Amino acid sequence: MTRSDATAANDVPHDAPKKDELLDSLTKGLALLRLYASGVERLTMQEVAEHLDVTRAAARRLLLTLEHNGYLAQDGRYFALTPKVMDLGYAYFASMNLPQLARPYLQALCAEVGESCSIGMFDRDSVVLVAREEPSQMLRVDMAIGRRMPAYAHSLGRVLLAGLDDAALVTYLDAAELRKLTPFTIDSRAALARKLEQVRADGFCTLVSELVDGFAGISVPLRDQTGKTVAGLGLSMVLGSRNQAYLESHYLPPLRAAAEKIEAILRAR
Secondary structure, X not given: OOHHHHHHHHHOOOOOOOHHHOOHHHHHHHHHHHHHHOOOOEEEHHHHHHHHOOOHHHHHHHHHHHHHOOOEEEEOOEEEEOHHHHHHHHHHHHHOOHHHHHHHHHHHHHHXXXXXXXXXXXXXXXXXXXXXXXXOOOOOOOOOOOOEEEHHHOHHHHHHHHOOOHHHHHHHHHHOOOOOOOOOOOOOHHHHHHHHHHHHHHOOEEEEOOOXXXXXXXXXXXXXXOOOEEEEEEEEEEOOOOOHHHHHXXXXXXXXXXXXXXXXXXXXX
């Protein structure tokens, strides 16, 4: 063996997988998801076969497997993505350590306004808290990291729902179970759809006594470099004698300022 051959051999990772150790079907399935990610909204079986250079039988198995697992929905000849694919994005986004990166801004916001601050992400029909800071006070809102709450009845959930594209939002509204959690909870699909249109237009959501009577929240979206809403930043508090107008005039400016700083992190990643 020459010196150059030896050097080349040493450059090959000892744990490099052999071809027979790889799952070709998984590779093709990922290629199919990347095809949708390129901007294609729906595909036929024949189109999948042509794009992936596989037989129609193989394309059929790929499509039906993803449909069976909830990632695709079939409409006649066409297959389209479902909102469940956001589960994959959620797992990736969580791995980016956004909670740790955003923590200084959460702490600063919490100290400035004296209220509980949270970052939430959308997961199926819920908003999940992924980061939280609370002020030093006797009365706290019991919402730990990882807590799941119905998206329709939480200010964080509503900014996340308002950030969905029209098709994903229709799918959510069609399937959502809207329960009357308090006398003030919106439990009508039509009324919720109108409220979400308002949240989209306003760029924030204020919610009073809909999840828990006597508690309020105000939230804004967190958008990535493409403008897509990937998380939400919100404040939660005991309402007391304050009204919605007070919450928006007093808390919205610092909330938006903190969101801009966190979004700068997202744009830089």
